[in-house]
Amino acid sequence: MARLSITSCLGILTVCLAILAAFVYQSTQQDIMKDSSNLPPWFAFTFGFKAFKLLELFPNWVLPPPVRMVELALGGLHKSQVIVAIDDLGIADALGDSAQTAQQLAATLGIQDADKLCRLLTAAAAFGVLTARQDSKSSTITFHNNALSAVLRNDHPNTVTHTIKGGMQSLYMPFNYIAEGLRQDRVPFDIAHGQDMWQYLKNNAEMEHEFSLAMASQDKMGIHGLLTDYDWSQHSKVIDVGAAYGTFLAAMLKQHPSLSGVVCDLSQVVQKAEQQWQSKYPSSMINRTSFVECDFLKSGMLPKADQAREAYVLRDILHDWSDDKVLVILRNLRQAIGDNPSAVVLLVESVLQGITDLSVKYLLDITMLVAVDGKERTEQEFGQLLQDTGFHLKTVHQTRGLYRVVEALPVSS
Numbered sequence: 001m002a003r004l005s006i007t008s009c010l011g012i013l014t015v016c017l018a019i020l021a022a023f024v025y026q027s028t029q030q031d032i033m034k035d036s037s038n039l040p041p042w043f044a045f046t047f048g049f050k051a052f053k054l055l056e057l058f059p060n061w062v063l064p065p066p067v068r069m070v071e072l073a074l075g076g077l078h079k080s081q082v083i084v085a086i087d088d089l090g091i092a093d094a095l096g097d098s099a100q101t102a103q104q105l106a107a108t109l110g111i112q113d114a115d116k117l118c119r120l121l122t123a124a125a126a127f128g129v130l131t132a133r134q135d136s137k138s139s140t141i142t143f144h145n146n147a148l149s150a151v152l153r154n155d156h157p158n159t160v161t162h163t164i165k166g167g168m169q170s171l172y173m174p175f176n177y178i179a180e181g182l183r184q185d186r187v188p189f190d191i192a193h194g195q196d197m198w199q200y201l202k203n204n205a206e207m208e209h210e211f212s213l214a215m216a217s218q219d220k221m222g223i224h225g226l227l228t229d230y231d232w233s234q235h236s237k238v239i240d241v242g243a244a245y246g247t248f249l250a251a252m253l254k255q256h257p258s259l260s261g262v263v264c265d266l267s268q269v270v271q272k273a274e275q276q277w278q279s280k281y282p283s284s285m286i287n288r289t290s291f292v293e294c295d296f297l298k299s300g301m302l303p304k305a306d307q308a309r310e311a312y313v314l315r316d317i318l319h320d321w322s323d324d325k326v327l328v329i330l331r332n333l334r335q336a337i338g339d340n341p342s343a344v345v346l347l348v349e350s351v352l353q354g355i356t357d358l359s360v361k362y363l364l365d366i367t368m369l370v371a372v373d374g375k376e377r378t379e380q381e382f383g384q385l386l387q388d389t390g391f392h393l394k395t396v397h398q399t400r401g402l403y404r405v406v407e408a409l410p411v412s413s
C-alpha cells in the first residue's frame with residue numbers, strides 16, 4: 001500500500017512537472033508556422049518520453065472506468081473523423097492567418113449549412129484542434145488556427161496533411177475488420193479491399209501517389225533526429241531500399257556533399273521518384289543519385305555493393321512484412337553485399353522496447369497488423385532475423401524521434 005502511494009505520488013508529480021514544462025514551452029511558441037523540428041537536448045528528450053507515457057495514462061486514474069472506456073472506444077473514432085473532415089474540407093488552409101466565422105468559411109468553401117460547419121469546428125476546438133472565440137456581446141464565434149491545426153496547412157514546414165490523407169483513405173475500412181481478421185487469420189486490409197495493399201496500390205495510381213506522399217510526409221515527424229544522431233558521412237554511398245520518392249535520401253545528400261545515393265523501389269514508384277527529383281532538387285544532388293527498379297523479394301534484383309563503405313538503408317520496410325518475408329529480404333541483401341566486408345545494413349525502424357513503450361508505437365504495430373502482414377519488432381527479434389540470414393547485429397542507435405537505427409554487419413561464411 002505504502003509502495004503504491006509513493007509510486008502514485010511520483011507519477012502525479014511527474015505529470016504536474018510535465019504539464020508545467022509543456023505550458024512554459026507552449027507560451028514561448030508564438031509563431032504557429034515555425035518549423036518545429038529542432039531537436040531537444042537529450043535529457044529533455046528522455047524525460048519527455050517518460051513523462052508523456054505517464055500523461056497518456058493519467059485520464060485512466062482520474063475518470064470513472066465506464067466513462068473512460070466509452071471515451072477511448074468512441075472518442076478516438078469521433079476525434080479522428082472530425083480531424084479528417086477538417087483536413088478534407090481544407091479548413092486550415094482557408095483560415096490561413098485570419099480569424100473567421102463559420103459563415104465566412106462556409107461561403108469560401110461552398111458549404112450550404114454554416115450551422116453544421118460551426119458544430120464541426122466547435123467540436124474540434126473543444127479538443128484543442130483550432131481555437132474558438134465567442135464575442136461576449138454579439139455571441140459571434142470566430143475560429144483561427146493554432147499550433148495544432150496549423151500543421152494541416154499545406155504551406156506549413158511540418159505539414160502532416162498527406163499523412164492523414166494517405167493513412168485514412170485506404171485504411172479506414174480495414175480498421176473495421178480487426179476482430180474478423182483474427183478469426184479468419186487474414187489481413188484486415190485484404191478482407192476489406194479484396195486484395196493486399198501492394199496490389200491495391202499498384203491498381204490505384206492516385207492512391208499510390210498519395211501513399212508515397214504520405215511516406216515523404218513521415219519526414220516531418222523525425223528526420224532531424226535521424227540526420228543528426230546518426231553519422232551518415234561515414235558512408236560513401238547510401239542505397240535506399242524501398243525508398244518511395246527518396247525524400248529521406250535527398251535530405252542526407254543535401255547535408256553531406258560527398259555522399260552518393262541510390263533510390264531503389266518498385267518500377268512504377270521509382271519512375272515517379274525520378275520525375276519528382278528532376279523538378280525538385282538541384283543537379284548537384286541529382287548527379288550523385290541513380291534510380292534503380294528493384295523487387296527486394298526477388299533474388300538478384302538489389303544493386304550490388306561494389307565500392308567501400310556502402311550502406312543499405314531500409315526505413316519502415318521490414319515492419320511491412322511477416323518474418324518469413326523479412327528472411328527473404330535480408331537474404332537478398334546478404335547476396336547483394338557478397339564479400340564486400342565494409343558494407344552495412346541499416347534498418348530504420350521504431351524498435352519496440354518490450355511492453356512498456358509509448359502507445360503510439362503499439363498503435364503503429366496495429367497499423368501493420370491491419371494494413372499488411374507486418375509488425376513492429378524488438379531489438380531481440382531483429383537480432384534473431386539478422387543472425388538467421390548471415391548478419392550480426394552490431395548496435396542500435398537511438399535518435400531523438402520515434403526511430404532507431406539497427407546497424408548490421410555481414411558475417412563472412
Ligand SMILES: C[S@@+](CC[C@H](N)C(=O)[O-])C[C@H]1O[C@@H](n2cnc3c(N)ncnc32)[C@H](O)[C@@H]1O
Pocket residue numbers: 198215216218241242243244245248264265266269294295296297314315316317320
Ligand atoms: C512504408 S513505405 C517506406 C518508404 C520509405 N522507405 C520511407 O521511409 O519513406 C514502403 C516502400 O516499399 C516499397 N515496396 C513494397 N514492396 C516492394 C518490393 N517488393 N520491392 C521493392 N520495394 C517495395 C513501396 O513501394 C514503398 O515505397
